[in-house]
Amino acid sequence: MRLYLIGMPGAGKTTLGRALAAAYELPFRDLDEEIVAREQRSIADIFAAEGEAYFRQREAAVLREVVAELPGVVLATGGGTPCFHANMDLLLQTGYPLYLEVPIEELLQRVQRAAGSRPLLAQVDSPQALETRLRETLAAREQFYSRAPLRCSGSACTVAAVQQLLHQYRVSG
Ligand SMILES: Nc1ncnc2c1ncn2[C@@H]1O[C@H](COP(=O)(O)OP(=O)(O)OP(=O)(O)O)[C@@H](O)[C@H]1O
Ligand SMILES: O=C(O)C1=C[C@@H](O)[C@@H](O)[C@H](O)C1
Numbered sequence: 389m390r391l392y393l394i395g396m397p398g399a400g401k402t403t404l405g406r407a408l409a410a411a412y413e414l415p416f417r418d419l420d421e422e423i424v425a426r427e428q429r430s431i432a433d434i435f436a437a438e439g440e441a442y443f444r445q446r447e448a449a450v451l452r453e454v455v456a457e458l459p460g461v462v463l464a465t466g467g468g469t470p471c472f473h474a475n476m477d478l479l480l481q482t483g484y485p486l487y488l489e490v491p492i493e494e495l496l497q498r499v500q501r502a503a504g505s506r507p508l509l510a511q512v513d514s515p516q517a518l519e520t521r522l523r524e525t526l527a528a529r530e531q532f533y534s535r536a537p538l539r540c541s542g543s544a545c546t547v548a549a550v551q552q553l554l555h556q557y558r559v560s561g
């Protein structure tokens with residue numbers, strides 16, 4: 389089984405992904421970390437040196453490598469992954485995308501602590517501007533995230549809740 393965690397920066401993809409991988413005894417991968425390992429530089433450095441278009445190409449390519457390599461995996465994707473290069477189609481065709489839906493207010497609190505390490509949020513210099521940026525980003529991305537057959541919201545995104553969702557989905561689908 390391939391389980392793909394998708395959602396906004398700070399939604400909890402890495403945290404929940406690790407816990408789900410342990411519960412299912414599957415390997416865990418984080419797509420951002422896979423890109424960093426191959427490129428031997430940080431995401432911020434890649435954005436700064438090469439720009440977003442290059443990053444999105446690498447992201448799409450590394451996603452396909454990870455999928456081809458691992459028939460069983462819990463994969464935390466990058467926040468923008470489902471929105472570029474038909475990646476959402478690939479996720480739907482090869483596994484179970486799970487959308488972690490977290491209210492903007494909660495996301496704000498979480499990303500404020502580490503906005504500097506996120507290239508797309510780094511230039512945003514006030515809490516107000518950060519909120520606006522997050523709202524705009526979510527509005528643009530919702531159409532992609534919403535294609536996930538599995539979804540959990542905020543504090544309901546526990547390992548047990550996801551296990552139940554997945555079980556129901558696989559039994560009925
Ligand atoms: N269910 C939760 N409740 C409260 N805080 C959480 C929860 N899940 C994650 N967090 C916290 O929110 C922050 C972001 O979590 P995490 O790194 O897992 O998100 P992410 O979706 O992987 O983000 P990124 O976009 O950086 O990859 C972390 O500080 C984490 O401790
Ligand atoms: O939301 C985004 O577009 C991004 C999120 C991160 O996971 C990284 O993939 C990168 O910083 C871009």
Ligand SMILES: [Mg+2]
Nearest residue numbers: 401402418464
């Ligand atoms: Mg993460």
